[in-house]
Amino acid sequence: MLFEDSRYVDRFAFAGKLQAGQWFDVRPTPRPLSAVRKLDSDAADAVLLNRAQLDALKRMPLYQKLEVIHTSEPVCTLGLMAVPTPRTKAVQEKIVKSVLELCATAQGKSVCQGVGIVGFDPVRADVLDAAVKKYDKAR
Numbered sequence: 001m002l003f004e005d006s007r008y009v010d011r012f013a014f015a016g017k018l019q020a021g022q023w024f025d026v027r028p029t030p031r032p033l034s035a036v037r038k039l040d041s042d043a044a045d046a047v048l049l050n051r052a053q054l055d056a057l058k059r060m061p062l063y064q065k066l067e068v069i070h071t072s073e074p075v076c077t078l079g080l081m082a083v084p085t086p087r088t089k090a091v092q093e094k095i096v097k098s099v100l101e102l103c104a105t106a107q108g109k110s111v112c113q114g115v116g117i118v119g120f121d122p123v124r125a126d127v128l129d130a131a132v133k134k135y136d137k138a139r
Contacts, residue, residue, distance in 0.1 A: 012072065012135070032053050039066065
């Protein structure tokens with residue numbers, strides 16, 4: 001998850017208006033529910049969750065005890081990119097086709113649901129350009 005990258009958190013989650021490391025003891029965790037439980041027991045002051053994690057938390061009684069204090073603007077979804085070489089060009093179409101169809105297959109659907117992915121779409125150049133400009137602006 002990109003939350004381990006403080007630059008990502010600062011530039012996207014906080015839109016360049018806050019450097020989280022100056023205000024919080026930032027520690028990535030592979031177990032967000034444990035972090036939320038620490039928040040509930042006053043062992044943590046805040047927890048940063050992605051949309052899928054927050055949506056899952058909303059279905060739990062624990063959510064009623066918490067207060068969302070910041071919601072970032074929607075973030076461009078992640079992309080799958082490759083360096084164009086003769087080897088990658090030879091398999092590019094096959095990889096793109098497989099990724100785009102992943103969540104529609106029986107095995108892929110369970111994987112996608114497990115990580116909160118609903119599907120993949122081809123990258124639109126205007127969306128990618130806007131995300132790059134936003135990231136560069138927050139430097």
